[in-house]
Amino acid sequence: GAGVSQSPRYKVAKRGQDVALRCDPISGHVSLFWYQQALGQGPEFLTYFQNEAQLDKSGLPSDRFFAERPEGSVSTLKIQRTQQEDSAVYLCASSLVGSYNSPLHFGNGTRLTVT
Amino acid sequence: DQQVKQNSPSLSVQEGRISILNCDYTNSMFDYFLWYKKYPAEGPTFLISISSIKDKNEDGRFTVFLNKSAKHLSLHIVPSQPGDSAVYFCAASLQGAQKLVFGQGTRLTINP
Numbered sequence: 001g002a003g004v005s006q007s008p009r010y011k012v013a014k015r016g017q018d019v020a021l022r023c024d025p026i027s028g029h030v031s032l033f034w035y036q037q038a039l040g041q042g043p044e045f046l047t048y049f050q051n052e053a054q055l056d057k058s059g060l061p062s063d064r065f066f067a068e069r070p071e072g073s074v075s076t077l078k079i080q081r082t083q084q085e086d087s088a089v090y091l092c093a094s095s096l097v098g099s100y101n102s103p104l105h106f107g108n109g110t111r112l113t114v115t
Numbered sequence: 116d117q118q119v120k121q122n123s124p125s126l127s128v129q130e131g132r133i134s135i136l137n138c139d140y141t142n143s144m145f146d147y148f149l150w151y152k153k154y155p156a157e158g159p160t161f162l163i164s165i166s167s168i169k170d171k172n173e174d175g176r177f178t179v180f181l182n183k184s185a186k187h188l189s190l191h192i193v194p195s196q197p198g199d200s201a202v203y204f205c206a207a208s209l210q211g212a213q214k215l216v217f218g219q220g221t222r223l224t225i226n227p
Binding site: 004031033035040041042043044045048050055056059091093101103104105106107108109 | 119121147149151156157158159160161164166204206208212213214215216217218219220
């Protein structure tokens with residue numbers, strides 16, 4: 001079956017623009033995560049959904065970041081008024097069950113460059 | 116506050132030899148640890164994990180060791196193969212919190 005799919009693969013935005021990043025998790029996966037990976041660093045947690053419920057958004061860096069998963073499947077990460085420091089790879093991951101030790105399946109990420 | 120640290124940014128090993136990647140953590144509440152492997156332009160893929168109730172877990176060429184008193188874990192790959200060349204991330208989680216905390220990664224290069 002298909003893995004986690006993210007689109008677009010690359011996004012260039014001018015500072016101040018709004019962007020929307022899409023994630024299609026593996027079908028049937030309950031849990032969905034967003035991570036941000038800066039150059040040369042490990043992924044950093046942004047937010048977590050179990051089905052359509054956003055259970056943890058403690059990693060979102062500012063109120064310009066917003067994530068949703070309205071039907072418990074596809075998720076969108078929206079960044080408003082992008083800033084240069086938002087430039088990073090945004091990774092989406094899903095897991096079958098809502099268990100903390102269930103391995104995550106990552107997508108290939110969206111590389112966002114803010115100019 | 117870097118709770119999971121991989122102090123070696125890179126490691127070079129000859130094909131056929133053992134590769135040892137290290138990871139230290141500071142939060143004693145972490146109770147589950149994972150290793151992920153990442154190729155360029157791809158997302159991380161799960162490799163192996165270990166619960167804090169164990170000190171070793173083995174899967175084929177990959178073995179993870181956990182030393183709770185030292186808050187240290189290591190990944191051993193033997194024998195190393197060219198396809199093992201990638202960036203390796205260790206990650207930790209704690210019960211009740213779904214998120215993973217990742218280290219900065221170690222780039223492993225296997226030389227023929």
